[in-house]
Amino acid sequence: MDYLLSTLLFLLAMSSFNHVSSFASLPPYKDHCGSIVPESTATELTRNSFPFDDHHTGYFTGGDGIIDGGTSSYQYLILQPFSIRATEFSDLFKVEASVSLATSITYYYPVGNFSYGDRLRHGGQHRYRRRHVRFNLEGFWSESSGKVCMVGTGSGYSKEGKHLNLHVVFKLDNVFNVSTITTLVSGSLVSLSSQKDESFEPISVLMFPKRNYNYTLDSTEVANEFSSGTDTAKGGFSLNSLSFCSRPLSREIKGLQLEFSSECTSSKNCTPLSESSGQLPSLMSLKGIECSLDNNKHRLRVMVRLLNSSDYWVGQSFNPKNTLVGEGWWDEKKGMLCVVACKIMAKASSLAGSHVRDCSIRLTLRFPSTLSIRSTSTIVGQIWTNKSTHDTSYFKKIAFNNGEDARLGIFQAPKYEYSLLEKVKKSCPTQKPMKNKGKRYPDVYSYDLRFDMKVSESNKRVAWGNSYPFAIGDEVSSSGNSFSNTTVDVPEVKLNSTGGLFNISYKISLWFNSTNVSKSLLNQSSLSVMISAEGVYDVGAGTLCMVGCRGLISNSLIPTAHSVDCEIVVKFQLPPVDAKNGIFIKGSIESTRKSSDPLYFKTLELSSSAFYIEAAEKVVWRMDMETIMVLISTTLACAFVGLQIYHVKKHPNVLPLLSLVMMAILTLGHMVPLVVNFEALLAQNPKKKNFVFGTVGWLEVNEIAVRLITMVAFLLQFRLLQLTWSSRKSDESNKGLWLAERKASCVTLPLYAAGLLIALLLKSKRDGDILVITPVNQHHSSWENLKSYGGLVLDGFLLPQIILNLFSNMRENVLSCSFYFGTTFVRLLPHAYDLYRTHNYAQLDNGSYIYADPSADFYSTSWDIVIPLGGIAFAIIIFLQQRFGAHCVLPQKLRGSKVYEKVPVFAESEAEVETTNL
Known part of the structure; x- marks a missing residue:
């Protein structure tokens, strides 16, 4: 415990040392700020109302060399005061603060008619962190002149990735205790480095003071201007339940669509912006800077941005030329927001010296209480000016609404009025x-x-x-x-x-x-x-x-x-x-x-x-049931193979009589799913998750369990194949079995080839793909058809053994009854289930099939009847061959003559193998 306490104290001491050392290495204040705000000795901490909050946000432009920016980024500044100390002079205060510059580059990709932003994190595009730079500053604030000057240090990276030690001077104007609509805090952040590779482009800063703000634009004359407006229909928004300042209205409303007068063919007399490129803006956003309740009246400071659609959706750094700042209040009687807006005047190349003028712009925003087929916008409003038509600042009235975006957030839903039912x-x-x-x-x-x-x-x-x-x-x-x-x-x-x-x-x-x-x-x-x-x-x-x-x-x-x-x-x-x-x-x-x-x-x-919700719930239940069925079926397959291994261990003389083709088919039947889904055995591939079912975690766990049991079945089946092959190789003197195996293969393989052709033709005819196969899905369709035929071959896994028995005229119990009847049951059960599923569930093509997957076998009403009958017939033939002899299933005329030959056995006895000339 003492060790942990000592470590904690050490870390606190180090952090304090770092904080002090960062200010100890500051550039000389007198050389860079002495002529702007004089230096003085600080005394005690003060609670003087510094006109910035603990985290005050502003905007900046420039900074090329230390931070990534541009027209596609949203650039903002955060000023965080640490301490305010009084000095020997009553209107002079020492300030310690930090300034952070940040950019948020936004990439928008179109999805239909909408765009969704995805903020790109550093590292994906840049190797070094160049989207956030922080400076520790120290200086003085003159309350009477409203000037702030501070010097400080920071660190960053160049475009090439070189670490930079930065020395800067930070200046602000109009930093007064009391502010109004005309008070804009502007300034600059300039590099003091003499080396070219450690300097950066000067940064212009603009901030809106929030503390001790006085609303000055709300007057009786202005209120009358809103009363005489043409759009005086009462809105549907009420403030009875929640405070106005807790509504999204006090934050930001984006994507408002502007509608100009039909007489507007250019930006002349049609836009409130002071300067225009000639193209009228099409979208508007309204953002709340500050919200308060003053004399039982809700007041709001707003910032209005007017942009083109091309600029709006790709992001845009702060530009005073397309931005209005204003004061608003909520008119409870009319249910609308009234705003008096002003233009921001700034230099073309810098935010420094920005100021507010021409507060002749009026804006109303309301939420209709009734919507109709011709008016589905839940936010509507107008922008106009009180200037005369002869004034150069005059512009025609502009309407706006939220267009097709009818989302209301937490606002009360209006009523809908039908007008076309007749x-x-x-x-x-x-x-x-x-x-x-x-x-x-x-x-x-x-x-x-x-x-x-x-x-x-x-x-x-x-x-x-x-x-x-x-x-x-x-x-x-x-x-x-x-x-x-x-x-x-x-x-x-x-x-x-x-x-x-x-x-x-x-x-x-x-x-x-x-x-x-x-x-x-x-x-x-x-x-x-x-x-x-x-x-x-x-x-x-x-x-x-x-x-x-x-x-x-x-x-x-x-x-x-x-x-x-x-x-x-x-x-x-x-x-x-x-x-x-x-x-x-x-x-x-x-x-x-x-x-x-x-x-x-x-x-x-x-x-x-x-794809209905009720159907989705049934599909989830079906997938759960199918997972259980797969677990049971695969476990039974393991058990039946294990019983066959026990049978050949107990009767080793039957091992050479097993069909190698049959063993290979069964082994491949367990191996192929493992190879294809090897990645899923270790972890689910997120790219292949189904949209509806991809979040069902327990389903993924069950799929891994299925594959583990499938691996066990594969290992057991491979062991049986190995035992069969070893017994054949160790009995080289018995050439008759190799000859019979070769003859059986010559019959089986052409049958499989002919069956593949016939099955593919039937399946293609059923799917309507014989003549119409596009290049896009041709490869996919061929692979699916091949998988389906592979399932059909597995369903008839006993065929190679039946043919081998005919050529070798076998009379032994080569296969245990539990193996060939049990494995046949496991292979045919999915077809019986498919008949049940067809009559109880909707057919889907969404990758949700876990058991009896239509792409892994031939499934239809006819195939679900023919394949089980064929599988049962094969099992009965094996049973008859092992009890009455291999030729008992042939007509009497085709049974042929019997030939006996002596085959030496390494035991002291001789075994007699009966062969037949067919």
Whole structure:
């Protein structure tokens, strides 16, 4: 205990020494900061309100040479004060702090219409850590001038990987105790190294003070401007239950889509940005800097970024040219956020000297209480200016919404209002609710109503897509993914007419992989189509019939408010939950317009595999049962081989009469799975995990146990093959057995070759692959067919022994009854199980078969009858041959003449072997 305590004290002392030494080796303060903030002797620690938090975040640009950055990175700075000490002067304070620079390079890869970011860790692209640099600083802060100057040291790596000892000076302006919207803390971090290889590009810094902030833009005149706005519909967001500052609204809302006036053809008078490249921004994000409750009023400081879609999704470093900063408050009566925003003015090459001006921009954001097929956005708002039309800063009103991203987070879900149900009645055939005739279809609230799909036009695949329920009855999904209710017993949902019909709304997204499709269906600016639909779902029949609306986007690249085409009918037919065959969702998207109409498009055919949750649960149970069956079958195979080994040990004279071909077939039957799945014997390959069942850990353990038992069976079977071969080699004088084996092989191998050809033809005819085999799946199909025929050969493993018995005219009990009947039972049991599985489970092609795998043998209703009958017949023939002689199964005319020859045996007796001329 004393040793541990001493070690702990030593480590604390060392860390303190390192902290002190890091400041002891600082560059001289007077040489670099004396003219900016004078130096003074520090006295005691003070609780003076330094205008930065313990971890204050800011933004920076530059730093090339010590940190990886660029336009594809998100660069940020963290200022962490250690101590604030008073000095001999009342407005001068000594500051010890650290500054950390970090970049987060984000790579986005497209998945359909969405993008998902994956932050790349250092090491995958760079050998050295160049995404985080930390400096220990010491200096002084002048409260009256608002200036901070500090010197310090840090360490980093060059691009070549060389370790660098860095000396820097850090300067800040406008660091006041009290701040307003116009207070921006800007500064720089500059290298003091005289050596070129240890210096770096100057860094510009910008921060927003948070402590002691005064809201100054909220006034009666400004409030009147929001009251006179055109969009005054009350929102659906309430603050009764949770605090405003705990909502995501106080953090960041991303991906808001901008919609400009149709008159906007360029950035002139259409964007609030001071400088523009000529292209209008298309996306906006709103991030909360600080949130507080002041005089029973929720207030929020926000930062608004306006970006192009190409810049938005690949990441972008802080740029004041496309950023607005503002103050907002929540209007409880109208249920909306009101924001007064200002422009940030900065130099083209530096953030230093940035300042705020022109607070004429207004922004409102609200959450509609009611959604419809033409308005499915859960976040809407407007941006405008109070400038006159003649002012150079004037711009036309801009609308924004969250587009197709209807996720609400923890916000209250609004209600859905149907507007096209009368049109649904005309477009969809009138049908009475079908009575349940033993078939069950997915529940209206189940996750089974979400599905991906293949889209075809004129029998040619042109796109893929997905669809999910947006609303059931008047209830909107609270997350865009699922509903709060899981059963149909929900009072809020009103049935259309009877207990089997439900009003339902859908979101359908299509992504086209080719431009060789109907141009009228595509948005001219992209290869994607989003359809909102509403209609009726019949639970009793599994039918969905809806009227859809698609957005019509102009050829212009400018994002403007667009009209919709609602002359679309969408239909789906879902299979029963307990269907055994044909578990596919079929559907169509049709245009009800005339073929001469410019908006007319050819009918699109939709199809999707229906893998229901209930079916998935049954499959998991089936896989569990199949694993147990494999364990039992493989254990029985080990036992039967062991009994045969015991039989030949007890009767060694029968060993030479065993068929080497049969022994080789059985040995290979156990060896091939071990060789193919050797990697799985040690550890599961994560690349081959099934999406649905890949996380079932106990299943992986059972698979390893199966392979271990298979290895035991292989070793026993190989031992039996070795004993047979050794007995043959040691009995060289008995040439008759080698001759009989050769003759049997000459008959068996051509039979196998002919059987392979016939079986492949039959299987190809059944699968419809005789004439249509694509180069992509040809190799896979050939391998599967070869595996299937290998299983068929194993099912008839007794055939080589039967033929050898005929040529050698055997009369001994070569095989034990338990071996040939037991092994036959083990080989034929999967076919009996397949008959049961076919009538009780849906046929799937997802790699979930553990026992009676269709790719490892011939499985169908006919094969499951023919193969067991053949296997039983072979076992009966062996039984008759061993009891009445090998030729008892042949007609009398084919039994031939008997020839006897003496064969010397190393024992003192002679054995008489009877051979026959066939």
